[in-house]
Amino acid sequence: METTQRAVAQAPAAEEDGSRPSGRRALDDYLLAPFPWYGLDAAFTGPRRLMQVGVSADGTVEHGSLGHGDEPTVRNEFVSGSPEEPRDKFAVVVTVAAHPERRLSDGTGQLEATSVSSAAWLAGVGLLSFSWPLQMDHALRDDWLEQQTETAWVLADDLSGPEWTTLTLPVDGVPSSFHYRESEFGWVLAGTTSRGVHLGAYGRGMSAYGLGFAVVEDLTAYS
Template structure:
């Protein structure tokens, strides 16, 4: 799971809570990937948008995320002050190339294998990157984020633990088992797809139970 840099997963944010333009990536990075991208299936008819791609130490594209619904701000604020009625409703699908442990081409080191845990961790940190507990002072958020990121790492390494349940969702129309957990900030899930990739997802305001995933046929339509 070390192949996926912790820094890559966290998009920088503007002071007002919106992602900085530099945190977004054009479709070019997605087109360089040697694996297919996953998003919500055709049952979702709302807005779709690209987030940044992540690369491994040898520069190859290793993972990326596609958002669905409202583009979230960092602040976790609610219209009525209740977590049951969030202002923003979104789901982000993370695709991670399934890779074995391998050596760098220049012989300077090696890349560890990616796994379902990689997808789970990226999804967990993705949710944290758009989360800011209500009434938390701005100066405390970095410490909180560091602590919660470490917790997400530990949870992702223990997918058989009590914090996770099992959820069956369709992937390319085939029922597939996912590891699933909820928190006060939203939900996270992770599993594997038949196309040689691992799929993670996180969201808030949209129920995970009714989602389905499928290969994106034309990634350029998301640009």
């Protein structure tokens, strides 16, 4: 997907010149989206946070992520502590606008159509961004991440393949079918809704089997 990311919750602390977006600015980015945002439903009572939005070349918000639970971190478990050290417990919900292939509003290019595969790929890459194989040093991680990102796209492009199973979870209270897979780094799922968006999600330390999704009525709960 040809979008750029506007980081929110995972960004470093604000620079002295104020170049990083403030909490209000971050929320405004989400409010510009022409589609509803999804998060975990009311059964989840833990912390919620804004993460990042993806925008097209003409500034239209195309997708974004909302975090739930612990703030995910990138770490090498081999060097960060004992094998028994608890891992982060989080789930991130990715909302992707559903649309056909179309031209940019300024006429400078064309955007690819989105699909459930788009949501699966964004979720897969999201999980990878917070993953680090055991005993891998800094010098090798960039190469590993590039290879795994390509693998995530191949997997997302074959949702009927053997790597995926089917999981039924509630969306706005209605049982809905999702494509689901697990790896040593966590889980990824993807599906669609009746509200004109595709849903992706990824997580670690929180079981996907007990989750439910719902439209976010008040984004300030995440800010």
